[in-house]
Amino acid sequence: MRNLIVQAFSWVLHQLLPARGRHRAPVRSVPTPTHSTCPSAWSRPWTGPSSDTARTIFTAEEARGLTDEQCERFYATAWAELGWDYPYTAEGVHQVSAEVRA
Helix, strand or coil, X not given: CHHHHHHHHHHHHHHHCCXXXXXXXXXXXXXXXXCCCCCXXXXXXXXXXXXXXXXXXXXXXXHCCCCHHHHHHHHHXXXXXXXXXXXXXXXXXXXXXXXXXX
């Protein structure tokens, strides 16, 4: 009985999977970017704020007891004082992109 099960299983696998040497690489219509045109973000050191800086801002004593909108404004102000952009959303606030695109 085991031999019959193994034979049936082998036949199914043989039908579903191609034989050796018959595999083909997928055809790509768009060229893949090379390393020189698309550098990895991990190839350079982290230039953003440290986790300690972020933790200090987000756990600040001054932000406790504020409404959600006031907290977001506090966070945005604290990040701006350090020179970092912190986009926030609040009713009546419209974010303008800092990037200029042509």
